Amino acid sequence: MQNWYPGDKEGKGGIFNFVTKRGKCAGRNSRISWTQVETGSAITWKYPSVLLIGDNSVGEFYSVAVTNNRQQADTGTKMVHIGANTKSTIVSKGISAGHGQNSYRGLVDVKRNAVNARNFSQCDSLLLGDRCGAHTFPYIEVKNTTSRVEHEASTSKIGEDQIFYCKQRGLSTEDAVNMIVNGFCKEVFRELPMEFAVEAQKLLGVSLEGSVG
């Protein structure tokens, strides 16, 4: 979880956060799972990656990235399939508010000997307001014929209808937005330990305060 200073409303004074994180699944049946929640920094570049060398090894990447005001987040992962029967899962949730920009940038690289490799990627973007942006750059390179690679992507705008529905049931706009955003992130949050998940939900609420209505 990273929540560096994002700067003022214009992003002035904010941290530029460039992170390098790599993991190596060297042995058979090994597994590495990255789960990240990015809410801070003026600009974030972060691509936690996994080298799947051992046969049957598993790599996972679960990500929630929130940008508000002038924040930019460019984040994703690299899954390099080298061993046989290696598997990877990528779930990326980007939330953009204000003038925030969110990019998913990821590479699924299946090498020649990675027979029966398997990847599933899902990139969902949620937009709050009409000045923010969401971008997806999925790179897929497959060098054998036995692998299966799937990529799903969606972009949705938080709907007036959804907010009105919540309000008609008695919830404030802020609570409605929090609820909708947290629902959107659920697949990632359930990968977190309970204490973290609670913190992550609150952090999201703070990051998006006043972004709608």
Place this chain on the structure above:
Amino acid sequence: MSLLEVRNLHAGVQGNAILEGINLRVEKGEIHAIMGPNGSGKSTLAGVLAGREAYVVTEGEVLYQGKDLLGLAPEERAREGIFLAFQYPVEIPGVTNMYFLKAALNAIRKHRSMEELDAMEFLSLVKEKMKVIDFDQSLLNRPVNEGFSGGEKKRNEIFQMAVLDPTLAILDETDSGLDIDALRIVAEGVNKLRSPENAVVVVTHYQRLLNYIVPDFVHVLIDGRIVKSGGKELALVLEEKGYDWIRGESGAVTADAQEAGSK
């Protein structure tokens, strides 16, 4: 003091007038049906009462329990006991029905200075209310309306109504898209929730629903005005003769109806 009093309400969307002088009075314990052809303004009326932001009120006033309703935000209206059963219930992915309803109920209770329910208390309340509408437990733990069939969505609306226990419930075309069995279950639910302390406004296109939810008053809405009001038998006449029958009648009837509607 009436529960709801609508006086000469004019409203529209983006400069287009839709409601052109609605008068309506609803007392506790009553069921009112608002009928009319497509595009007559039925859903607009429901939307204006619930506070949908797209609609602009240009004239008239609405009193709810003697207080100005139009000045309240939608969530404040809900907390004061107004419930709208949506014609097209909205999906909220990733948020379970249970979680959604508990948050809603507690927001309402907080507003009324009542203690918020904890998970256990809420669960027992939900179990009790589930019986009212023959509601399937598995729907509780699924995301709000996501992947629900049309019938399940409408049933969910009535289930929410049962849990939130509103003083004024507005059912906006709740019968649309329902088969006859689902219609009966939904209607029975509404009937069970009826009490001398609450009122229901049923907005519908067809008379069919009114076989099950028997109204005390029927109002016919055409071109943004209530042109005729009467008892439950009016719905039957409409079923038989159609809306053109009223359109064909003279302007004098319109004036009578305006008066009846404002009574």
